[in-house]
Amino acid sequence: MQPGKLPSPLLGALLSKVSSRDPRLVLGPGIGRDAAVIDTGGPKLLVAKADPITFATDRIGWYAVHVNANDIACLGALPLWFLATIFLPEGAKPALARSIFRQVTEACESLGVALIGGHTEITYGLDRAIVSGAMLGEVDRDRLVRPDGARPGDALILTSGIAIEGTSVLAREAGEALRRVGVSARALSAARKCLADPGISVVPAAKAVCEAVAVHAMHDPTEGGLATALYEMAAASGLGIIVREADIEVLPATRKLCEAAGLDPLGLLASGALLVATAAGHAHTAVQALAAAGVSASCIGRFVRRRGVIMEANNRRRPVPRFERDEIARFLSTQG
Numbered sequence: 001m002q003p004g005k006l007p008s009p010l011l012g013a014l015l016s017k018v019s020s021r022d023p024r025l026v027l028g029p030g031i032g033r034d035a036a037v038i039d040t041g042g043p044k045l046l047v048a049k050a051d052p053i054t055f056a057t058d059r060i061g062w063y064a065v066h067v068n069a070n071d072i073a074c075l076g077a078l079p080l081w082f083l084a085t086i087f088l089p090e091g092a093k094p095a096l097a098r099s100i101f102r103q104v105t106e107a108c109e110s111l112g113v114a115l116i117g118g119h120t121e122i123t124y125g126l127d128r129a130i131v132s133g134a135m136l137g138e139v140d141r142d143r144l145v146r147p148d149g150a151r152p153g154d155a156l157i158l159t160s161g162i163a164i165e166g167t168s169v170l171a172r173e174a175g176e177a178l179r180r181v182g183v184s185a186r187a188l189s190a191a192r193k194c195l196a197d198p199g200i201s202v203v204p205a206a207k208a209v210c211e212a213v214a215v216h217a218m219h220d221p222t223e224g225g226l227a228t229a230l231y232e233m234a235a236a237s238g239l240g241i242i243v244r245e246a247d248i249e250v251l252p253a254t255r256k257l258c259e260a261a262g263l264d265p266l267g268l269l270a271s272g273a274l275l276v277a278t279a280a281g282h283a284h285t286a287v288q289a290l291a292a293a294g295v296s297a298s299c300i301g302r303f304v305r306r307r308g309v310i311m312e313a314n315n316r317r318r319p320v321p322r323f324e325r326d327e328i329a330r331f332l333s334t335q336g
Helices: 008-015 060-073 094-111 164-174 175-180 183-193 203-212 225-235 252-262 280-292 325-335
Strands: 026-027 036-037 044-053 078-089 115-123 130-141 154-158 215-219 239-242 274-278 295-306 309-313 317-321
Touching: 026 203, 044 060, 060 078, 060 094, 060 130, 060 203, 060 309, 078 094, 094 115, 115 317, 154 280, 164 175, 164 183, 164 252, 164 325, 175 183, 175 252, 183 252, 203 215, 203 280, 215 225, 225 309, 274 280, 280 295
Parallel strands: 078 115, 239 309
Antiparallel strands: 026 036, 036 044, 044 130, 078 130, 154 274, 154 295, 215 274, 239 295, 309 317
């Protein structure tokens, strides 16, 4: 298999064999389910998430905190506690450990999250550092947003545009390769800055929209980009999705890099964007609330009963493309 997520059919087959008899498990594993929910008996539900960072090396600790926090926020929960497992390659200098630790602590502080533990080691066989994080959070019982909660007729809202994380990672990890295909130094600088502006955190956006309207489901596009996230969201809800290509915001920096490198923005790592399902009548209020919180957003489509993920463009319809692996992985694999 190639680098990236496990193929969806294989992952689905593996997950189908997982079962739990613990009645406290409110939400367990599944396609389109990125965090677990546990009923500990108190007034709040415990939400748990684990995710590694494997594509990035620059600012890897910052990424690790935020991508884990994002999946907690997508369930309407508040991220509170973080554990980091840090693997360093043989020969790594102490400065690398200090840098990653500083990135983790700064990211935790930016979200009000407590770093409560983890593990660090120097590991055989690595050529770069890897950070694997686990985030815990809480949500009031009546505020839980389930990933399978979308309903037929719901509006689908996209925040911030695509593909923030992929654009930043490409510029930071493959700058020389992008320069060789004609990307200017100015464009690369703008792409690198996407990490901070608009940024990869969806925590403020999730909080703002949940306070404004009844949210039926949320999902943050990550590996495999917006296209993969749409298929995951459709699978989780057992519905279809129709999206309008003209309403999908592609960041200018993303478009420049993708055009030069021959990449499709729809399949590019997209942390920083948030997909929100809410009743069609609430869509305008949701977009306004997001704007008031400083988050750009637009309604890009709707949920339908018929299965499939369809793109509308120029009065024609076609299936949204599927990506066997993220466009970043495909590009990096050609840079030997």
